[in-house]
Amino acid sequence: MRRFIRHVLPVVLLVVGAAPLGVAGAASASASASASPVTAAAGAVNPAPAVQPGIREWRGGHGEFRLTPRSRIVLGGADAAELRSMARTFATDLGALAGRILPVVTGTPKAGDIALRSRSADAQLGAQGYVLNIGNVLEVDATGDTGVFYATQTIEQAIKLDDRHTSIPRGTARDWPDVEQRAQMLDVGRKFFSIGYLKTQIREMAWQKLTTFHLHLTDWEGFRIQLPQFPGLAAADSYSPADLRELQDYARTYHVDVIPEIDLPGHATPLTTYDPKLRFACTSMDQGKWPGGELGGWTLDITKQHTRDFVHDLLEAVIPLFDSKYVHVGGDEIGLDDKKNACPELVSYKNARGFGYTGDVFVDFLNTLNKQVRSHGRTTEAWEWWDQYGQQSSIAPDRTIVLDDYIDSDPSPLVAKGYTVVASPEPVLYVSPGFGQKIGDYGYVDVGDTYENYAFPTPAVGGGRVLGYKVSRWSDSAETQSTAFFDHFARRPLEVLAERTWGSPRVPSAWTFLSQVDAIGGPPGSTAFSLRALPKAGMTVSTDSEETTAEDGRAINVLDDNPYSAWHTAYSPAAAPMPHHITLDLGANRQLAGFRYLPRQDAGTNGRIGAWTFDVSSDGVHWRTAARGTFADDQTEEEITFPTTSARHVRLTATSAANGLPYAGAAELTLLRPDSDSGPDKS
Template sequence: MEQPRISRRGFVVAGLSLPILAGLQTNAFGDAAADGSARPATSVAAPPTVLPAVQRFDAGTVAKEIVPATRIVLHPDSAASLRSAAEVLAEELVAEGHLSRAPQVVLSRDTKPHDIVLKLGAVDQVDNPEAYSIVTDQTVTVTAPTAAGVFWGTRTLVQVLRSGMPVGRIVDWPTLSERSLMLDIGRKYFTPDWIKALIREMSFLKLNTLQLHISEGLGFRVACETHPEIVSEEHLTKTEVREILAFAKKCHVRVNADVDTPGHMDHILSFHPECQLVLANGTRQHGALDFSKPDARRLVHEIVGEMCDLFDGPVFHLGGDEFFPAPWQGTGPDVISDSTAPQLLQYARDMTGNPSATAHDGYEFYMNELADLVRSKGKTARMFNDDVYPGEGVNRVDPQTQVDVWIRWNPTKPNAGQYVAAGHEVINSNGDYLYFILTSNGLGTGPYKNPKGIYERWTPRTFMGAAGSAGDYHLPEYQPVFGAHLSVWCDSPQSMGQDEVARLLQEWLQVFSQQTWGSPKPVATLDEFRVKVAERVGTAPVIHIWD
């Protein structure tokens, strides 16, 4: 039977998915409580309804209301790193209707009843830099080992205050180091304000990483001084990028960038056709780089180096996907192989010094060289898993490079466990669940590529077993998962506006937040989640201090 034609950017498209939070009053990513107003601060003795749900809650008997005398108190030793979180919380208490004016932010070792205390310190029996505790006694005290942990604690506090005051003790921590969203701005321009609103919403849900896919076949969306010719008319200036990075830092969201290479380079190579791969039969691969050419490699190195210098996130993604044919594309004269691209074969043998090397070995050498550049900039290199084959060929992808596992075409291909065994950190971006795709027919979907599939079936250990929802692969518990990310792919960028993207994406973010935090799910089904959790939690407050 013929295999379905599946590609990363739009596989198993079957209609529209319209996840809309019942009763949610929002503008783009929303602007406060789910019903548009703050709720009275009554005590909460049951586990609080928050997103993501907390790991541990110990009930208590003391409840503290927010009153006009409430202060936000910072220990002098912690003040420098926590002042931003305190100022944000102060404004939110007003925006949420708990106070008529912002509370004082004070530096003191002494506290008073009704104070909110933010401090750095260990969280009992939890060794995690993003862990935090909230203890209610004479004060409400948020403690964490890092500023990020304290900030996550204030996100929980804001959510709790929408239905009451915390009573007792919360101890909370994530199970994944990276909880991420990838946004395809290469194909579709999103305004800086929209991206900031997305970051604000992500931080409200404790999602800690945004990856901007700045280069794709349809565009390059960030100003580039080394190669200004490749920059699309609609793009982010470097000033706008730096403003986004500064905003994200306030939200404790890291911003990584990616430049997809050696495939998906149609736009860049339209300005450098001399760097396009030309096959033996004369077929020009408009989106494929001929990395056997020194000038082609230099082009990519200059672009990647400049973007590494601009973006301050700890990771730089190099793409690497869909360069060689997928199984359903066959081995004919118009796809890349040893016989159709002899220049890549020769490059591989020249670089490795091995007469048995293949074009794929040359690809690995090219990606390793780029990864070395990324590491020289103080960042971790990451690439998609399509053409990472541990133990095969005469070369190998450097195990220091993280592997972003979105696909497994069929069971003959490596699984996530094999990447871990080869020494790679893995990121789960399972294309059967975690792909939010703008298609010509609207939002693409599949059996599980929707909030219901994510919430009811997917976990961070659920990798693709075979493409097209043909099976899952569950990574064994003894093998670590570094992170997971949702992907917003803009295959048909004009199919919806950015506000429509925000509206539909909201529920995906919420369920993904719950699944990647790793705490016990508050309810079993998406229908229950919508009514009992999402409606009550609402969306991130909008305050002027974010501007």
């Protein structure tokens, strides 16, 4: 998601002294071609628009479909009731792009119109696929309203990629996903996120055709739902029923399903704090080895009828607040067998019930919760845990429970047991910014590996199947960090998840794919909507200092769209003093409105820029200061905006380092253009 630390600097451009492009001995290089919208050669068929997720099947035509002052959104008579509200949202979005809100009408489409239908008999499209026939009329067809909605997101992105925001290449698209559920989980239990932030996530999820927003609503930091039946249970930062209603109504507009999770019986600290009688007396089960578990009250004592009655009443209060067919009941990170077998009351309960293992007590409890959830006409979802790390049980969770498989990299074994599975494998889809310090560490997803090498298997055997895949965003050990910090780690994994689970054609590398994503920008209404990344192809770079002996710290690395590489100023045999600068030549004057600075991502701190200035020039001699400031001393990508200006050359000067040492560096430097920019300036 496109959430950055943002500094909006409405400063007047300051003229500073003329300076040469580089200094004696400065290094320079040029960027190789990177992804950008492709224009068909004369006589060639049109390539597919470079939308995200990419279109699965495309047959290119010739010429363009173009919006005109007379264009309309036309509904067929049979579809009008189902599609009218969506069509109005679509019209508003197009208005933000094209400067005119198209009227929504019922009737026969004419040239320049967009026709929406939801009566397709193409079974392969499923509920979420669609067909675009782009000619004189842009025709959308799908089997239902969700497919039509996803078609509108493709159309909006394609129009956004056109510099005039009026045209789409002619051709035929046939597009559908690999899996039904493409999800984001957000841990709001440990760290509270506002309703406004959640709505922003929903809009950006819809832009990427993600279907499901799983909210982890309770953990040791707090219970996040205000329930009148349980006064005093909710944390100070929590959601009222009205908040949840507002959120779900908004989500419905964008075809995103909001799934609640009440984690039971582990992660129960706020419940046992609220009612201490819910706790285990035995220390082995009262505490957990996970963050927060040392406080005690980690696991509910489900051997007590009082606890079971409490949980029943709690779910009865929560379930009606949500529209989703799914209710997640947690079920993970309960003490392993050595802890369970060391608990006298648990062993006694196991024996009294005739169970073979103490683990059976928890499987039976999960099945009891499943019966309650199903009594509401819902489907239970839970984390797979009962059979991990050598735990023993003689019974298994009901096959009607959807299991989140996060420990295994391949969901196939669980599917083979007959379960419906949502896969969120820790090595490739777990985002836990409180742990990993460099790409590939636990919780810091190696998106290059996930995009290029993870198979996203979709087995369907023995009655089981893969329902979908999920990026799980955990807040433990980072509860006090900013939302921008969290988004820095989650943005790229979500983009990769959306692409790979849709089944889009693969591009040569993850970095090519991600540069295509950046070229699109965000959805209408988002903070990223008005700015788009300027393609780096053809740019050249120069610097006063780069390390090439002890490491590959060349300046050209800021233009390769690869966060694993970085520019670093020279330090062998010795470092030159501050300031240091890096300069980009765009080849022609372009409209610029900001830039993004990504510091090194390998856990090192040397080279993180502290104070800086950003200067622009049309001739490389006379410079104007567009912005100045100080970057945070962390790994987060920072976005700087300034009043739109025309420039061919840009120069980032580090006047100090965040750690006070004489080094500067960057993994990536990305220039931002206003969405209205239509190419090199003619002046």
